Amino acid sequence: MVFAFCQTKARKTKTEDRRRMNCTIFTDKISAYLDGEMQTRAKAEFAAHRLSCRDCCALFNEVRDTLTAMSEYAQLDVITNFDTLEARIVDATSAGEMLSCTEFDKMIERYFDGVILGPTFQTFQAHFEDCWKCRRLLRGIEEAKEMLREVKEEVEVPRHLSRRIMAATVGNDSNTFFDQLARSLKAGQWVAAFLIFAATGMLINYRYGSVENMAAQASERALERQEQINQAVTNTGIMAIAGMEFISVKLQNREQRKKNESGPPPAPTPSATDHQSPTTDHR
Amino acid sequence: MGATQVLMISDGELVRRCRAGDSVAWEQIVHNYSRRVYNLAYRFTNRHEAAEDLTQEVFVRVYRSLEQYDPQAGDLANWLMRLARNLVIDDYRKRVRTPTDVGEDLTDHEFHLRSSTDAPDRRVERQERSLQVHSAIAKLPADLRECVILRDIEELSYQEIVDILNIPLGTVKSRINRGRIELAKTLRRMKVVEFI
Secondary structure (H helix, E strand, C coil): CCHHHHHHHHHHHHHHHHHHCCHCCCCHHHHHHHHHCCHHHHHHHHHHHHCCCCCHHHHHHHHHHHHHHHHHHHHHECCCCCCHHHHHHHHHHHHHHHHHHHHHHHHHHHHCCCCCCCHHHHHHHHHHHHHHHHHHHHHHHHHHHHHHHHHCCCCCCCCCHHHHHHHCCCCCCCCCHHHHHHHHHCCHHHHHHHHHHHHHHHHHHHHCCHHHHHHHHHHHHHHHHHHHHHHHHHHHHHHHHHHHHHHHHHHHHHHHHHHHHCCCCCCCCEEEEEEEEHHHCCC | CHHHHHCCCCHHHHHHHHHHCCHHHHHHHHHHHHHHHHHEEEEEECCCCHHHHHEEEEEEHHHHHHHHCCHHHCCCHHHHHHHHHHHHHHHHHHHHHCCCCCCCCCCCCEECCCCCCCCCHHHHHHHHHHHHHHHHHCCCCHHHHHHHHHHHHCCHHHHHHHHCCCCCCCHHHHHHHHHHHHHHHHHCCCCHHHHH
């Protein structure tokens, strides 16, 4: 009974295997099998199908033989004139035409920095020799660089530039009145100012003999003037006091007159008398 | 003369000399790799002239990019061939998108073995078969063809093909399988496969 059960199970497994590996799947798996990329179980199913299916077996053999033929084919070289081809390649990679003018232009900076390596430099050089436009360009740059090196004189910096820079950066503008005046005056104005100054000096010299004399005289006159002013102030003070006395006398007289014109005062009430009496007495 | 002098020099040294402006070293690099690049280009273009133009273009690109090559990062051969494959594939896809009316010069195909100990008649037989394989590959659709060439002739891994073609791994596997089956059917029709 156990034996019969095992036989039934084995039959079932074979049927499942066959169902799992049909011709379509077999065809899809040929390369995977030949390239050794199948799992052991899948490989066994594949081999079983190959043995059971004549068409699939024939196809498999054809593909395997094709791979052998391809392997032979891969060992063969195409015949051509390789010497000519090599010469052609070497010419093409050495000649100046290999580099376009645009590429040459891009490499100029590297050339002046001295960072172009061997083969590229050869190509660069070859293009330089072949192309007159690029030759002219490179020489022009070299001349310009040389000219820049030769120019050693410095351009004079405007005097007010530092002040402008300071004003623009830290905002510390040192423009005083005299600075502005100095900048605004032109040469002719400076000459006129000088002449006026000289004429004034000569006039002082002619009138006073020297500046010291002029200063001494001015000092004496200033002292005299000061005394005069002091005297005037004193006089004014005296006059003011006299005026004040005069005004106070006038006021007293006027009050006296008013009292006299108005007559004797009415009889006071007792309370009022009591209140007024000290004042009246005081007066 | 220079080529023989620098024959035994390593690729790293050759590149260093090239960078220093040694034209002989550059000639040596061209000599070492032009054949391989040309074959790659020819298998995609099927035309001698186009393959030569493409080979020249590859070396011009290599010459300009030589300063970027880092010997620590890998062999010169790998670096150069990666650059070549990218250029050849780009060119191939460009031509597929805008096909010209120029036919393939399959009648001019001639192959020779790099090294063989076969008898002359056996060698001729292999050469003829290779010519038929070449013709069969040329008949493959463009998308299958590039995958098959990269896998079975250039012997790249699936992942390398993914990187070059920029397509998913599943697509690469599927295209390689379909390409091989198509090729097998074509070769069967050409009575090539049965001879092996």
